[in-house]
Amino acid sequence: MRLAKHLAHAGVASRRAAEALIAQGRVTVDGERVLDPARDVRGEEAIAVDGRSVGTAEGRRVVYAVHKPAGVVSTARDTHGRRTVVDLVPAGGERLYPVGRLDADTTGLILLTNDGDLANRLTHPRYEVPKTYVATVTGGRIAPSSLRRLRDGVELDDGRTSPAGVRQLGPGELELTLREGRKRQVRRMCAAVGHPVSALRRVAFGPLRLGDLPEGGHRRLSAAEVERLRKAPAEPREPPRAPRA
Numbered sequence: 339m340r341l342a343k344h345l346a347h348a349g350v351a352s353r354r355a356a357e358a359l360i361a362q363g364r365v366t367v368d369g370e371r372v373l374d375p376a377r378d379v380r381g382e383e384a385i386a387v388d389g390r391s392v393g394t395a396e397g398r399r400v401v402y403a404v405h406k407p408a409g410v411v412s413t414a415r416d417t418h419g420r421r422t423v424v425d426l427v428p429a430g431g432e433r434l435y436p437v438g439r440l441d442a443d444t445t446g447l448i449l450l451t452n453d454g455d456l457a458n459r460l461t462h463p464r465y466e467v468p469k470t471y472v473a474t475v476t477g478g479r480i481a482p483s484s485l486r487r488l489r490d491g492v493e494l495d496d497g498r499t500s501p502a503g504v505r506q507l508g509p510g511e512l513e514l515t516l517r518e519g520r521k522r523q524v525r526r527m528c529a530a531v532g533h534p535v536s537a538l539r540r541v542a543f544g545p546l547r548l549g550d551l552p553e554g555g556h557r558r559l560s561a562a563e564v565e566r567l568r569k570a571p572a573e574p575r576e577p578p579r580a581p582r583a
């Protein structure tokens with residue numbers, strides 16, 4: 339892996355900033371100053387920035403589950419000075435980034451990590467990692483025909499939605515599991531069948547559930563949980579049913 343990419347994965351800086359650190363002569367590999375950001379490293383070398391070891395990328399990767407409250411934005415930094423999900427996790431020296439986005443008014447499970455590779459795999463549309471939401475909707479009980487539309491695909495202005503898992507939990511409460519993540523997708527789907535969302539909470543991301551993590555709270559995931567997340571993108575979707583002969 340390129341040295342600049344390795345530093346970015348280790349949470350030291352963005353790729354661009356890591357290239358600048360290297361060009362400024364501030365990075366050593368096994369004690370030798372390296373000026374080439376494309377220098378190939380295996381992650382086993384002793385790498386230091388300004389003389390401080392960054393360790394191996396493996397040892398420093400962290401993933402946190404955060405229960406995002408409403409009104410907190412899920413970008414790493416907000417240009418309007420609003421509180422971000424990153425502010426909810428006390429600084430431990432790593433530079434954390436949210437894995438995907440939730441609307442400011444959505445609550446629930448969001449992951450933060452300094453592992454760019456994992457974040458990419460969990461959010462890339464190709465991997466279709468399922469995310470589950472509980473939506474409180476207006477308009478009372480949802481007709482079976484509306485549930486069917488939500489499951490089979492709803493026509494939105496950016497195209498038809500993919501098949502989704504949808505259950506009515508009670509009058510005006512739906513659980514939806516989506517394998518895609520378009521902007522305000524759950525809100526737009528529910529509005530399209532005549533039941534606008536009044537509250538939305540994400541309760542699961544891949545194999546990980548929000549559980550009883552209190553609103554505004556966070557916890558670092560165990561190595562086993564990170565491993566299960568890492569495998570989530572590889573889990574095959576159920577094959578389509580063979581047509582009857």
Ligand code: URA
Nearest residue numbers: 441444522523524525
């Ligand atoms: N769908 C939405 O409409 N909003 C979210 O925040 C996440 C999914």
